[in-house]
Amino acid sequence: MIARPFGPTGASVPVIGQGTWNVPTRGAAADAAKAALRAGIERGMVHIDTAEMYGDGAAEELVGAAIAGLPRESLFIVSKVLPSNATAHGTIAACERSLRRMGLDYLDCYLLHWRGTVPLRETMHALERLVADGKIRALGVSNFDVDDLKEAHAVLEREPIACNQVLYHLNERTIEDHEIPYAREHDIATVAYTPFGRGAYERAAGYPALVEIAQRRGVTPAQIVLAFLTREPDTFAIPKAASIAHTDENAAAGDLQLEPAEIDAIDRAFPAGRRRGGLPSL
Numbered sequence: 107m108i109a110r111p112f113g114p115t116g117a118s119v120p121v122i123g124q125g126t127w128n129v130p131t132r133g134a135a136a137d138a139a140k141a142a143l144r145a146g147i148e149r150g151m152v153h154i155d156t157a158e159m160y161g162d163g164a165a166e167e168l169v170g171a172a173i174a175g176l177p178r179e180s181l182f183i184v185s186k187v188l189p190s191n192a193t194a195h196g197t198i199a200a201c202e203r204s205l206r207r208m209g210l211d212y213l214d215c216y217l218l219h220w221r222g223t224v225p226l227r228e229t230m231h232a233l234e235r236l237v238a239d240g241k242i243r244a245l246g247v248s249n250f251d252v253d254d255l256k257e258a259h260a261v262l263e264r265e266p267i268a269c270n271q272v273l274y275h276l277n278e279r280t281i282e283d284h285e286i287p288y289a290r291e292h293d294i295a296t297v298a299y300t301p302f303g304r305g306a307y308e309r310a311a312g313y314p315a316l317v318e319i320a321q322r323r324g325v326t327p328a329q330i331v332l333a334f335l336t337r338e339p340d341t342f343a344i345p346k347a348a349s350i351a352h353t354d355e356n357a358a359a360g361d362l363q364l365e366p367a368e369i370d371a372i373d374r375a376f377p378a379g380r381r382r383g384g385l386p387s388l
């Protein structure tokens with residue numbers, strides 16, 4: 107699996123990780139999802155993305171069960187604080203709850219899930235306090251546009267922004283003209299969430315071009331999607347999969363490097379377009 111520096115953290119992180127939003131958290135489906143996560147880790151997808159929001163903490167508990175017994179240093183665990191909890195004290199308390207649910211001493215990166223009404227300065231300073239206390243190794247943000255990133259930079263006193271986790275898929279590429287250039291200039295990792303865009307690429311006019319490339323390479327269109335989104339040296343993707351078949355496929359995409367001609371063909375089939383309005387999010 108191709109790995110690359112995760113922003114300024116010093117960590118080398120595989121390009122494909124694993125999401126946990128809407129992961130089943132009860133019964134046999136939860137057991138299957140846990141097995142899929144564990145299989146994904148064994149195949150190199152050690153970057154696990156979760157959040158206190160997902161299943162009201164149940165997704166974090168599932169992650170805790172999936173990683174139990176694995177060497178901590180081999181994992182890259184990311185969680186997120188809800189904006190409504192992101193006060194000076196609330197951020198610390200939320201992080202401690204997340205750590206408890208996952209049975210961890212520290213998170214590799216902890217993000218503000220999206221901007222709410224708590225002043226950014228308060229949240230960023232709480233995240234810096236968590237780094238100083240050793241509860242998180244790095245801090246990051248999610249759903250931040252360029253102005254938000256600039257504001258975060260202005261209020262942070264000691265720590266860099268490790269990543270910006272944003273909506274990025276073949277039908278939503280406008281971050282390529284906005285947030286990605288800013289992130290590149292400031293050594294911030296860009297993490298693509300919802301990389302399959304709820305299957306929109308399969309219904310798009312450009313789909314046959316994707317199928318053609320996939321067939322030529324002997325892989326699936328989903329794998330080509332992941333390879334395209336992680337084609338640049340500072341982007342990562344965190345698909346969610348609830349089955350080992352999907353997990354296997356996603357992990358194998360982490361070894362796939364597209365040729366310039368293939369990238370051009372996908373670029374033509376799924377043009378980036380111009381942004382209308384603000385940063386797209388789910």
Ligand code: NAP
Pocket residue numbers: 124125126127128155156219248249271272298299300301302303304328329344345346347348349352353355356388
């Ligand atoms: P996604 O990963 O784009 O799509 C998940 C869907 O794709 C599931 O139905 C899954 O099926 C299917 N799938 C997985 N691998 C596949 C493959 N190889 N071939 C075909 N289908 C495949 O959507 P997402 O869960 O919205 O986004 C991924 C992660 O990003 C989330 O889980 C979450 O961790 C994060 N996220 C963050 C934010 C934020 O605001 N920061 C927002 C949304 C998402 P199965 O489940 O049946 O395997």
